[in-house]
Amino acid sequence: MESIGLGAIAFLIAFPLLVALVLLFVKNEKARTLITVASAIVIACGAIFITVQFMMHGGQALVIAVDAGVSVAAGWFTFIVDLCLCAYIIGKGIRYKNFVAVLLALVQLGLVFWLEFLVLPGVIVSHALYIDYLSIIMALIIGIIGGGIAVYACGYMEDHMLHQEGSDRRNTFFAVIFAFLGAMFGIVFSNNLSWFLCAWEVTTVCSFALIGWTRTDEAIHNSFLQIILNLIGGIAFACALGWIAMYYGTIELNTFLNQTLAYQAGGREVVTWAPLLLLALAGFTKAAQMPFHSWLLGAMVAPTPTSALLHSSTMVKAGVFLFIKLAPCLGLNMPGFLVMLVGGVTFLFAALAAISQSNAKRVLAYSTISNLGLIVACAGIGTAGAIWAAIFLVVFHAAAKSLLFLCVGTAEHHVGSRDIESFDDLFERMPRLSRLMAIGIMGMFIAPFGMLVSKWAALQAFADSGNVILLMLMVFGSAATFMFWAKWFGKILSYASADPKNVEITVHRSEWAALGLMTILVVGLCVAFPLISTSMVVPYLAGVYGSVSSAIATGDLWIMAVIGLVLAVIFLSFTGNTKKKVVPIYLAGRGSDFTEREFYNTFDEPVQATQRNWYMTDIFPEKRTAGIGVAVALALIVSVGGFAVQQAAAQPQTLQDTISMQQEYRESLWGQNGIDSSLYQYIYALESPTYQANKDTYASQYGIEDMQDFMDKLYSDMEADYEANQADLKSTYGIDNMEEYVQTIVQMYSLQSSQSMSTEGGE
Amino acid sequence: MQFSIWSFVGAIAFLVLGPVLGAFLAGADRKISAGMQGRVGPKILQPYWDVRKLMEKEDATVNGAQDLFVKLYLFFVVLSGVFFFAGGNFLLVVLIQTLGALFLIAAAYASRSPYSELGAEREIAQVMSYEPMVLLVAIGMYMATGSFMVSNLTTLDVPLIRYIPLIFIGFCYVLTIKLRKSPFDISMAQHAHQELVRGVVTEFSGKTLAMVEVSHWYENIMFLGWTAMFAVWAGGWVAAVVTVAVALLIWFLEIWVDNNFARVKWQAMLKTAWIVALVCGTANIVYLLFI
Incomplete structure (x- = not known):
């Protein structure tokens, strides 16, 4: 079994990197599309293959020993990759005169040398890889959703080039996407923390390259914001690695976690604070938690496939994945306290900030930040019930958010704007797309779809922990979430029964394929929810926490599954036609043009009635909501960090x-x-x-x-x-x-x- | 969800008696309100005859989409009530009820009329105002009894209100919003010459409007059930009588408030409802942690 698992894991990591290398040199569009689609299918099949293989062997979590020679070679490979990454950032930093980034990259470079030559040589790693249901679930998300986004990018980037000046550099775009996927597989299967860190840094630099890809001033600026914040996280991770090597005598993730539990039980908690807090800091930056969330907002200048990738299956998911791994060691201790509160604060204030936004991508970005906050808060609680919720939030968020990003990207190309106000009437102009978008929106915030059912489990876990602050952050955050989704949902369903000017006939086939896949995932996951719970998530939790059961009664999950299926069928099939007599809307007096909402005023002049959604900027201005969140989160991090340092010094x-x-x-x-x-x-x-x-x-x-x-x-x-x-x-x-x-x-x-x-x- | 014979009885009773009692309550509401305003008021069965008349009107609509959404609204309101009176999971009930509320909002948006769209915005603000407090009711119930199951409440030695008195007060505050009664009847301005005509329902007519009315009857009975939840315990007939009496008392208070307070702006509704939820919720959960 071990050797078979090893082969599949090696394939999943190496194959995307190989594809990336090939795509770098393919300039022909047809050839690139062919390679992209075929590779995406191969990667998705690889993820499914490893799942089946793992399940057939009983689904027991196991660590995998890697041959010593291979291990040493891989160690040098990661070292060289680390050096290249630092050199790349330094080069870009000098070219665009961003010396903060250069400085941070130099610090990182110093740490890489320190680790490689002074710290790691004495440390033996016997099990460099591992596999369990959590890494399987992550692999499926990366393989299927990540692959789907790569397919979508084929058609999207073709349209994108029409609006873009300069030379065609799409080859690098696609190459980076595949490198990204390979690095993500590396993160979820690495037990060797030094490999984990290398893959972690690769994802940072990949998203830096993707965000800055268009090379506009704004893109360059935002890409440096991203690299600076994430380098802080990378440096924290490298420090944590050094500490673990010194005080734990290992850099195996599973040994680190077990030993942390042993230290905590054995009265040596102070030793565990530094690595847990440093890793949490790394996680906060990657998972775009307040006060580091601004890079994810900036990332939306990039072409839509980039945003979809960063938000759903890669990057931020690496951050929350780390938190879920650390969760058993969190809970009722200082690091746990910090993680749950920063997550909770981010959940509430990002949701409040989303209310004031009319830019669809910005709403999506704030909603991602908010949901990641909820996942992080669950990990901070660290109980089996909370982790059950956290894993499902990761799964459903990946599916629904990628669907929404792809919908917005396609709508933007065909409507000409990404402002939600311009989606008025989308129901007629893009009948198919608006229905998919409606399903995506429902998938994000309303029962019976998975996100909300997972929130239900999270609420239950918060109540079990008796944490009043967290419960309050949760209930108000949920109300804010309803507000910003419901008004968007309503907007795209508005319907004037005029002659439909259908603008979606020019949508590419590859885009429809990816949109269809994501919709099937959103609905399918909702229906399969109870099955995923019993066959994957509960066994994973049983391995980590001992015997556990589903956080929500399976009967209730089945009720939700049935309702979800019915709703999806209704939304996908109904036409909006009616046998009733169709009458014009009420316009208080005489209407002149009802589809344009035009009426005659008292001077007999035609006036158009306009209606905008509410953004409540008097109560929830973005500066205040996001500002308070950043201030509170920063204060928490500084005070807990300071306390930990003081305790360690004592x-x-x-x-x-x-x-x-x-x-x-x-x-x-x-x-x-x-x-x-x-x-x-x-x-x-x-x-x-x-x-x-x-x-x-x-x-x-x-x-x-x-x-x-x-x-x-x-x-x-x-x-x-x-x-x-x-x-x-x-x-x-x-x-x-x-x-x-x-x-x-x-x-x-x-x-x-x-x-x-x-x-x-x-x- | 554990099924027992009482689950079926509860569910069927709600399905059949819900609209009957709801119509009576709506009639009584108008009668009592008239009394408070020194008028005679309509007959007690007037709401029933109103709906009968709506059913006979010509089939007309501004578009086909809104009819579908109103049907979904009715369906999910009834479904959540069925789960509630079958003694199911209260959080499940709340979530499905919210799903229903979303479809009423969608129906109002779908008409693309400025009046109903404004009503829809206001309805969203109403949901946003009451949602934290309603979730706190579920949390309080869970922390006090260790379960979200409504059926579990009939086995308690002392009623829920003993554990979550402040949450009960907060719930009564947002109940006014849920029932869309003055001062919080923002999305359903009642009078014909209001600038909103009649909020979310402006563009509904005939059978569709009748469906909305019937949904309200169902909804009101369910909300009375939610109120009764605080007062029930394992006390046999005495408990049943007390529970119904408490629910009717709160309902009467709601009518009194409706007739004595002028409508406020949505900002005032949102702020006060959130402050009430914050204060009552926090204080009561801390209290629960100490007893």
């Missing part, structure tokens, strides 16, 4: 001890026999009191001088036991090696101790 002994503990581990029998370091930490914490209590006896009887001796004695005793009963253990418990034996004993031991604790509590 406990240098704990930090020192942790490093010597790492040293001890490496020298101990445990470390030499490849037993997981977090397992060692856990037993160390568990056995410490016993040793301290019987120190003298052990010294006199067995000659044990310190804790490390004690641990090694424990190990050799266990090893002797294991070897004596190897055959029995294999047949009765299915224990294959020493590591599994130790794990089993620890599990039985902690079960016993929790039972004895509960009986003590009973008495």
